[in-house]
Amino acid sequence: MSNAVDLDIGKFLDQLYDVYREIDAAYAEAAEYYGFSCEGCEQNCCDTVFYHYTLIEFFGLLDGFDALPEDIQARSLQRAREYVKELNRFRGKEQNVKILCPLNYDGLCSVYEHRPLICRIHGLPGSFRHPAKGIKTFSGCKRFEETNKMEKTKVIERTAFYTRIATLESQVRREMDYLMKFQKTIAEMLLDRNLV
Numbered sequence: 770m771s772n773a774v775d776l777d778i779g780k781f782l783d784q785l786y787d788v789y790r791e792i793d794a795a796y797a798e799a800a801e802y803y804g805f806s807c808e809g810c811e812q813n814c815c816d817t818v819f820y821h822y823t824l825i826e827f828f829g830l831l832d833g834f835d836a837l838p839e840d841i842q843a844r845s846l847q848r849a850r851e852y853v854k855e856l857n858r859f860r861g862k863e864q865n866v867k868i869l870c871p872l873n874y875d876g877l878c879s880v881y882e883h884r885p886l887i888c889r890i891h892g893l894p895g896s897f898r899h900p901a902k903g904i905k906t907f908s909g910c911k912r913f914e915e916t917n918k919m920e921k922t923k924v925i926e927r928t929a930f931y932t933r934i935a936t937l938e939s940q941v942r943r944e945m946d947y948l949m950k951f952q953k954t955i956a957e958m959l960l961d962r963n964l965v
Contacts, residue, residue, distance in 0.1 A: 782832060786829070792886065796889060812910075813873070814888075815869055823935075824947060825941050828941075852870075893909050896926055896927065
């Protein structure tokens with residue numbers, strides 16, 4: 770099996786970052802429509818356990834992580850170990866875990882430009898057309914639900930974003946000959962970087 774070292778990941782990351790920019794634009798448009806902002810939110814979606822399912826986003830996250838100062842990297846890895854230790858106590862009951870993402874400092878993401886799709890799109894209403902399961906809808910986060918009194922007429926249509934990332938994922942997996950399931954939190958991605 771080949772590995773990530775043998776793969777020219779840059780060509781895939783450029784395409785991933787193009788998708789990210791489009792997601793950010795769609796989010797900004799919807800946020801403006803609703804007059805929504807995370808600023809001043811007492812809750813933090815970064816203490817919610819999110820699993821990520823793609824190698825391409827894993828490589829994108831590591832691209833951002835590798836650009837951090839060494840002391841922040843070391844501190845983040847220690848925080849990732851603590852995160853996974855706590856998460857392991859609640860496997861299957863992740864909703865009971867409230868621990869901050871190891872890359873969040875002072876309420877801000879240290880790899881903001883490289884954060885995965887779910888971190889970008891969470892918070893505002895969305896929809897996704899699944900080829901077999903039909904249309905799935907997503908309500909906004911708790912803050913959105915509390916502050917928004919408008920009808921949810923503007924939703925972020927996620928299908929095209931998911932499809933393009935899935936296509937990139939398929940290409941990366943094919944080039945790597947990687948067949949295993951991928952499901953990791955950001956903390957696990959940081960700790961497992963050499964296992965791919």
